[in-house]
Amino acid sequence: MEVRQARYFIAVAEELHFGRAAQRLRMSQPPLSQAILALERELGVALLQRTSRQVTLTKAGEVLLAHCRLLVRDAERARTAVQHARDGLTGRLVIAAVASAFTDVLPTALRRYRGLRPDVQLQLLEVGTEAGARGVHDRTIDVALVRRATGGPGYRVVPLRQDHFVAALPLDHPHAARAGEPLDLAELATEPWVWIPRDISPGYHDEVVTACRRAGFSPDARHQATIIATQLAMVACGIGVAIAPSMAAAGRSDLAIRPLREPALLIALSLLLSEHPDPLVEDFVTTVSTVTPEHPVGGM
Numbered sequence: 001m002e003v004r005q006a007r008y009f010i011a012v013a014e015e016l017h018f019g020r021a022a023q024r025l026r027m028s029q030p031p032l033s034q035a036i037l038a039l040e041r042e043l044g045v046a047l048l049q050r051t052s053r054q055v056t057l058t059k060a061g062e063v064l065l066a067h068c069r070l071l072v073r074d075a076e077r078a079r080t081a082v083q084h085a086r087d088g089l090t091g092r093l094v095i096a097a098v099a100s101a102f103t104d105v106l107p108t109a110l111r112r113y114r115g116l117r118p119d120v121q122l123q124l125l126e127v128g129t130e131a132g133a134r135g136v137h138d139r140t141i142d143v144a145l146v147r148r149a150t151g152g153p154g155y156r157v158v159p160l161r162q163d164h165f166v167a168a169l170p171l172d173h174p175h176a177a178r179a180g181e182p183l184d185l186a187e188l189a190t191e192p193w194v195w196i197p198r199d200i201s202p203g204y205h206d207e208v209v210t211a212c213r214r215a216g217f218s219p220d221a222r223h224q225a226t227i228i229a230t231q232l233a234m235v236a237c238g239i240g241v242a243i244a245p246s247m248a249a250a251g252r253s254d255l256a257i258r259p260l261r262e263p264a265l266l267i268a269l270s271l272l273l274s275e276h277p278d279p280l281v282e283d284f285v286t287t288v289s290t291v292t293p294e295h296p297v298g299g300m
Contacts, residue, residue, distance in 0.1 A: 006068035097145035099229040100248035158271040170238040176256030183258040185215040192240040195221035
């Protein structure tokens with residue numbers, strides 16, 4: 001049974017008059033009468049009792065009316081769901097982010113987005129920059145908040161902000177006592193370092209290596225971590241030092257944080273997504289961008 005037939009029958013059953021039902025449906029009466037007769041032949045049962053004075057429902061017609069209303073309701077719900085999906089009002093969004101974004105950018109952005117799109121299902125993943133880029137490329141991730149996103153064919157990069165690097169030291173480190181005072185990177189030349197390998201995060205790795213070489217030394221990369229949160233936790237264990245984005249180190253009472261002298265080291269936080277995202281992703285990008293205007297790229 002087609003939705004069109006259900007609409008015709010509902011109009012006739014509720015009006016109990018073919019003329020008024022045709023007027024309600026904005027059609028002429030003969031095609032409507034023929035459609036109801038065709039429906040009765042298809043079902044093999046009389047749905048209406050017709051006399052020269054009135055039209056009434058048979059028992060079978062009363063049963064069919066209830067089902068027709070359900071059919072039309074479900075069709076309307078399906079239409080609405082499809083339109084909402086088209087407009088980015090429903091669906092599923094997979095968001096991946098580096099660890100520091102979960103404490104700096106995402107809390108406000110997610111609260112606002114959920115308020116605007118309460119019917120969108122969110123899935124959150126913590127990833128490194130390279131894993132986030134691969135996920136966007138493979139379409140297992142819709143949008144990634146990553147560092148040093150380079151984009152390329154098929155990608156779109158939306159810069160959010162830049163963050164300063166700081167030195168992260170164990171609390172008992174000799175340089176820990178002068179918290180807040182800028183530190184020369186060369187003062188860490190002989191220290192063991194907690195390192196993130198290049199295959200995990202090429203941009204982050206290369207930035208740190210370049211900074212150390214400018215300071216006149218090659219770091220002793222003695223310990224390895226795969227994400228910045230683990231890197232800082234290892235520093236807190238007292239086994240080495242690291243430099244990390246200030247957002248990632250902010251609020252940690254188990255570390256001594258020292259700013260670095262000029263030239264200042266900066267690392268970007270960006271949104272990485274496909275070149276042609278659906279409206280659901282576009283809405284999320286807009287939301288994140290509106291909660292970070294006070295931290296533009298190029299400043300703090």
